[in-house]
Amino acid sequence: xxxNLYLCRAxxxxxxxxxxxxxxxxxxxxxxxxxxxALHLIAKVQSEQFGDYKAAKGYYxxxxxxxxxxPDVYPDFIRFLINNDDFSxxxxxxxxxxxxxxxxxxxVKLAQGYLYEALSEFEKAEGxxxxxxxxxxxxEFDYFxxxxxxxxxxxxxxxxxxxxxxxxxxxxxxxxxxxNWLKNRLNNLL
Numbered sequence: 095x096x097x098n099l100y101l102c103r104a105x106x107x108x109x110x111x112x113x114x115x116x117x118x119x120x121x122x123x124x125x126x127x128x129x130x131x132a133l134h135l136i137a138k139v140q141s142e143q144f145g146d147y148k149a150a151k152g153y154y155x156x157x158x159x160x161x162x163x164x165p166d167v168y169p170d171f172i173r174f175l176i177n178n179d180d181f182s183x184x185x186x187x188x189x190x191x192x193x194x195x196x197x198x199x200x201x202v203k204l205a206q207g208y209l210y211e212a213l214s215e216f217e218k219a220e221g222x223x224x225x226x227x228x229x230x231x232x233x234e235f236d237y238f239x240x241x242x243x244x245x246x247x248x249x250x251x252x253x254x255x256x257x258x259x260x261x262x263x264x265x266x267x268x269x270x271x272x273x274n275w276l277k278n279r280l281n282n283l284l
Contacts (some may be wrong), residue, residue, distance in 0.1 A: 100125070101132050106134060130164045133157045137167075143175050150174060169201035176209050184209050200229035207242065209255050216250035240259055 104118035116139060122132040137153030140146045154171045157164060168191035175184035188209065191202045203226040210219035223243045230236050 095102070101135075104135055107131065108139065109143065112139070116138065128156075128160045130157050130161045132168070133160065134167050135171070137174075138170060141177075147178055151178075163194055163196075165191075165197040168194065169198055169205055172205040173204065173208065176212050178203065179212075181209060181213060190214070191265055200226055200231070200235060204239065204242075207246070211246055211249070214249075214253065216253060218247050219246045220250070 100122035107115035141150035207223040
């Protein structure tokens with residue numbers, strides 16, 4: 095019973111009263127060290143507020159060790175892995191998360207789009223984000239995903255422009271090398 099009281103205090107205080115939230119989480123975890131909600135929230139505190147990668151990852155892993163079917167942790171853990179460049183681990187977690195009953199598929203699919211964006215695979219990101227909209231259950235989510243798609247589309251255009259600019263530069267270098275060869279050959283003949 096005490097765990098729930100402290101957990102409620104932590105949830106109420108986070109993120110605006112961080113000291114109270116952390117204190118309440120410490121009490122909740124001292125009463126019940128394997129409480130998945132408390133472990134999940136302390137993982138978020140460690141990653142989002144303190145930037146402690148190792149501690150946050152440890153807490154996220156503890157949540158999954160205690161209850162692998164706890165659906166609320168997956169979107170946060172996946173975003174955490176993407177933000178810390180653990181791309182292959184994030185993809186494995188996405189694939190597994192989609193098999194969990196009660197998972198927020200829209201959140202997981204959104205994370206898939208973020209992963210492709212982080213990998214600069216913008217066309218795949220756009221496809222995943224469009225698929226994400228099929229799982230959204232409110233207009234605000236659809237609007238948010240549309241904004242993400244717009245951002246990714248801009249990045250794709252920039253990437254395509256860079257690729258187009260590289261091609262003529264490479265051709266000029268080849269032509270210059272060919273011209274230098276021709277000049278050198280003519281000079282040798284004279």
